[in-house]
Amino acid sequence: MKTILVYVFYLLVIVAGLFAGGVSALWMSGLLGKSTISSFATVNVNNWTTDPSIGAASADAYTRARIARHGLLALAKEEAIYFARSTDDDGEPLLEACSYELKGGPQEALWWSITLYDNDSRLPMNDDNRLSIDATLVGNTDEWSAIISSDQPDAPFWLSSRSAGQFDLTLRLYQPEPGVIEDSRQRLFAPSVQKVDCEGSP
Amino acid sequence: MKQLFIATLLLVLSFVIGHITALIAVPSVIMDTAMDRMQERGLKHHQFTLSPRTTPQTQTVVRPSPDLAYSVCLFELSGNDALRIQTGTYDRYTSVSFFDDRTNNFATVRVSSDEGADIVLLAPGRARLGTGVFEGQQIEAPSQRGLILIRRLAPTENDYARVVEASAADRCATLERSSDGEGSA
Numbered sequence: 001m002k003t004i005l006v007y008v009f010y011l012l013v014i015v016a017g018l019f020a021g022g023v024s025a026l027w028m029s030g031l032l033g034k035s036t037i038s039s040f041a042t043v044n045v046n047n048w049t050t051d052p053s054i055g056a057a058s059a060d061a062y063t064r065a066r067i068a069r070h071g072l073l074a075l076a077k078e079e080a081i082y083f084a085r086s087t088d089d090d091g092e093p094l095l096e097a098c099s100y101e102l103k104g105g106p107q108e109a110l111w112w113s114i115t116l117y118d119n120d121s122r123l124p125m126n127d128d129n130r131l132s133i134d135a136t137l138v139g140n141t142d143e144w145s146a147i148i149s150s151d152q153p154d155a156p157f158w159l160s161s162r163s164a165g166q167f168d169l170t171l172r173l174y175q176p177e178p179g180v181i182e183d184s185r186q187r188l189f190a191p192s193v194q195k196v197d198c199e200g201s202p
Numbered sequence: 203m204k205q206l207f208i209a210t211l212l213l214v215l216s217f218v219i220g221h222i223t224a225l226i227a228v229p230s231v232i233m234d235t236a237m238d239r240m241q242e243r244g245l246k247h248h249q250f251t252l253s254p255r256t257t258p259q260t261q262t263v264v265r266p267s268p269d270l271a272y273s274v275c276l277f278e279l280s281g282n283d284a285l286r287i288q289t290g291t292y293d294r295y296t297s298v299s300f301f302d303d304r305t306n307n308f309a310t311v312r313v314s315s316d317e318g319a320d321i322v323l324l325a326p327g328r329a330r331l332g333t334g335v336f337e338g339q340q341i342e343a344p345s346q347r348g349l350i351l352i353r354r355l356a357p358t359e360n361d362y363a364r365v366v367e368a369s370a371a372d373r374c375a376t377l378e379r380s381s382d383g384e385g386s387a
Contacts, residue, residue, distance in 0.1 A: 006205060013209045014216040021220025029228065059306075061225040068232040068305045072263050073351055075299055079310045111295050111355060113269050121264040123257070131258070134269050136357050170265060174295060174355075175312065 029065035041084070043181070046190035047091075048083040048171060052181050071121075081109075081176050086168035088193045094168060096124075096161045098198035099149035102133075102169075104191030106140045110175035114191065116148065118164045128152070128160035148193070169193070229304045236263060237276055237349060248285060250275045250352065250372040255362045271365040273352040275374035279325035280346055283376060286336075287350060289318040290371030292364065295355035302345040309341045322377070323350070331377075350374060 026032045041049030053059035054067055054074050067074055074082060087093055088100060102114070113134035118124045123131050130152075138144040138157060146157035150164075161167055171191065173180065180187050239262065245251045250273045254260045257268065266272070277285055289298060296313040298321065313319045320338040322331060330340050352372065356362045 009205075010209060010212055013212045017213040017216025018220035018223075021217040021222075022224040024217070025221045025224035026228070029225065031228065064305060065225060065228040068229045071265055072232065072236060072305060073299075073301060073349075074265075074307065075297070075310055076307045079297060079299070079312070113267060113357075115265075115267055115269075117265055123261050123266065123268065125258045127258070129257075131268050132357075134357055136269075136355070172267065174297075 025065075029062045031065060043184055045083070045184050045188050046192070047085045047087055047089065048188070048190045049085065050081060050083045050181070050184075052077050054082060077176075077181050079175065081173045081181050083171040083173075083188070083190075084168055085171075085193065086166075088195045090195065092195065093166050094148075094161075094193070095166055095198070096150050096164045097200070099147060099153070099196045101145055101194045101196055102148055102159065102191055103143065103145040103194070105143040105189040107135070107173055107189055108177040108180050108187055109173035111135050112140070112174070113172050114159070115170050115172070116159050116161060116164060116167055117170060119166050119168075124160075124162065124164035124167065126160055126162040126164075128158075128162060130158045130160040133157050133159060147196070149196075233301070233303055233305050233348075237347070240274060240276060240349075245274055245276055247276045247278050248374055248376055250350075250369065250374045252366065252369045252372075255356070255359070269355060269357040271354045271356040271362055271369075273354075273369050273372055275350040276348075277323065277343070277350060277374070278347050279323070279328075279343060281325060282328055283325040284328060284331065285323040285350075286373065286375055286377050287319060287321045287323060288371070288373040289313055289352055290368035291315065291318045292354050292368040294361065295353070297353050299351045299353065300341060300343070301348050301351065302343065303347040304345065306344070308344055311339065318371070 041051050043050045043052060051063060053063050054071060071082065113132050115132040133146050146159055147153040147155040148159040148161055150162040152158055253272045256266045287298060293315045297310055298313060298319050299310040300308050302308050311319055311321055322336055322338065322340045324340060324342045326343055326346060354365045356365045
């Protein structure tokens with residue numbers, strides 16, 4: 001009887017170990033808990049973050065698991081670079097209740113875009129048709145500015161955050177010039193995100 | 203004392219096994235789930251399907267770009283199989299990217315706006331086609347299953363309408379095999 005109990009104890013230990021190992025892997029990959037697309041990035045340029053191993057076969061197992069959740073079917077860096085940010089220039093979370101001025105300029109790429117996603121990495125459920133701005137809209141030669149807000153502003157370029165709650169932004173550079181990601185501090189025109197005001201604020 | 207030592211050893215070993223197994227399994231599980239959902243929505247193997255214009259209401263994967271039009275071909279290759287992929291011409295950014303069953307982007311081809319793409323995808327380990335059979339780019343898939351994705355820049359309704367026209371010429375079809383295993387392009 002004692003021998004049986006010992007073996008049952010061992011079995012329980014193995015089950016507990018397998019479970020804890022599995023959970024720890026999911027947590028370290030950012031699949032559990034409140035991680036964001038920026039949580040594990042290795043490159044940070046003025047709050048825009050990226051991981052150069054996105055889409056690469058050389059990506060480690062944690063990166064691959066994380067990207068599978070947050071950026072399934074992302075391209076390797078030679079074809080596209082993805083930068084994300086989830087805070088404004090003061091480091092505060094981006095919120096639907098606030099409006100922001102987004103200011104940027106030309107990028108060393110064939111084409112670029114900035115898209116707004118909600119906390120589940122989805123396009124927010126609104127029908128404003130203003131969830132991204134791109135080089136075909138604002139050009140790729142001059143500096144530009146746009147307003148991020150839940151209501152349409154009196155401004156030429158608008159990103160709608162209606163129904164987004166807490167959100168983040170993704171900057172895509174398609175066919176970037178060689179070396180942009182390696183020297184992104186010098187060569188990325190990292191758009192600024194300045195808070196304008198918030199609902200309920202004086 | 204001996205039992206405590208054995209229990210600790212079992213705990214550490216099972217923790218490591220559970221950790222590694224979960225890490226290896228996650229990308230495959232997510233890719234399988236995504237491909238199964240695509241099939242449930244009517245996407246077929248070895249055939250490109252143009253997705254509706256990307257909106258909050260039509261999005262099916264995380265972080266879609268509303269400025270791009272996506273065409274998807276699921277593939278399943280075994281033995282000596284090969285697929286020929288051709289794209290219709292379109293005058294804005296177009297690329298064809300290949301993903302294996304673990305989410306790896308194992309190849310991406312930039313497509314000229316003048317000519318479109320003409321590519322052969324080979325099953326893992328399959329011999330390349332002879333130059334007399336096919337002159338274009340040949341890519342060996344690292345896994346039997348996966349998907350091919352055409353991205354076309356289409357930020358406006360008009361652009362998307364032009365993509366619809368261009369995509370009518372997209373092809374993702376199995377090469378016919380001759381008796382010696384060579385594909386017939």
